[in-house]
Amino acid sequence: MVSPFFAQFKEVTPKRVSDFILEQLEEAIILKEVLPEEQLPPERELATLFKASRLAVREAIAELEQKGLIERRLGAKGGTFVLPLTAKTHQRTIQQIADNWTQTKELLEYRSVIEPEAARLAAARITPEHLAYVRDLVEKSSGEDCNREMFRSLDVKFHLEIARASGNSFFESAVRLIRTKINPGLDLMPYNREIQLASYEQHRVLIEALAERDGDKASKTMHMHVHKTLAKLSQFVE
Known part of the structure; x- marks a missing residue:
């Protein structure tokens, strides 16, 4: 008979590389270690920092944008910028x-x-x-x-x-x-x-x-x- 103790174990859930990148970037933004209007490094640099593929970085960035934490801007002064959190309340x-x-x-x-x-x-x-x-x-x-x-x-x-x-x-x-x-x-x-x-x-x-x-x-x-x-x-x- 299997001990009831084992019923407490949690199921394993798949976690993508982009999820790990997302968690770290989101934490830095929420803790305001990256300030509003501050520009995130380009995808290539982030991929190097995280030792991950540019695709994984791109997926994390897309999720941050969907959450309203960042904004991608076009043009000569374009890039990916952090949005003010309290302005989004x-x-x-x-x-x-x-x-x-x-x-x-x-x-x-x-x-x-x-x-x-x-x-x-x-x-x-x-x-x-x-x-x-x-x-x-x-x-x-x-x-x-x-x-x-x-x-x-x-x-x-x-x-x-x-x-x-x-x-x-x-x-x-x-x-x-x-x-x-x-x-x-x-x-x-x-x-x-x-x-x-x-x-x-x-x-x-x-x-x-x-x-x-x-x-x-x-x-x-x-x-x-x-x-x-x-x-x-x-x-x-x-």
């Missing part, structure tokens, strides 16, 4: 987020455990150079000329850098996964000067805790910060 509805709310809520709960502990480790391990870098990210996010897309980009970078400063690759990978999954939902949230400055103040307090090497303060500040995001998104969706 009107194409998604609250209902779409609500339909996936169970998973999103679980990710936000997971985030409320992972990021505070990453911040605790970062307080002990962050270097002066890394601290100066994240401080610069926070200061840039407070400027009056910081539009919605740039604000979202700086916010993602800030949280990823705190995870990186923890010195633990598992924390960094976890935060990347979480942000890749929840960013489309966060992009739906309102943005104005008041929200911008409130976020800046929370990030500033966290920077102080890191500078003071106060792990408990860093952890508590991060926990409060991510819990507020969960609460706001819950009000927005439920």
Whole structure:
């Protein structure tokens, strides 16, 4: 008799090379590591980077275009350009987020455990150079000329850098996964000067805790910060 344990195994599904390329490019765009209006390298260069065929690259690019993440432009200044994600929020509805709310809520709960502990480790391990870098990210996010897309980009970078400063690759990978999954939902949230400055103040307090090497303060500040995001998104969706 076959043990019931084996019934838990998942079926094998075929995965094309283009899917691997798509996942990496999509993650970079969602995490805003490739910024809006930035041009992607030509297919030939991407094929070399990924060590894949141009056909596989072309299929991945076509899927990104279908998702509304990039735009192919013709002419002398043509090419493949990244589109602003937050400018596309009107194409998604609250209902779409609500339909996936169970998973999103679980990710936000997971985030409320992972990021505070990453911040605790970062307080002990962050270097002066890394601290100066994240401080610069926070200061840039407070400027009056910081539009919605740039604000979202700086916010993602800030949280990823705190995870990186923890010195633990598992924390960094976890935060990347979480942000890749929840960013489309966060992009739906309102943005104005008041929200911008409130976020800046929370990030500033966290920077102080890191500078003071106060792990408990860093952890508590991060926990409060991510819990507020969960609460706001819950009000927005439920």
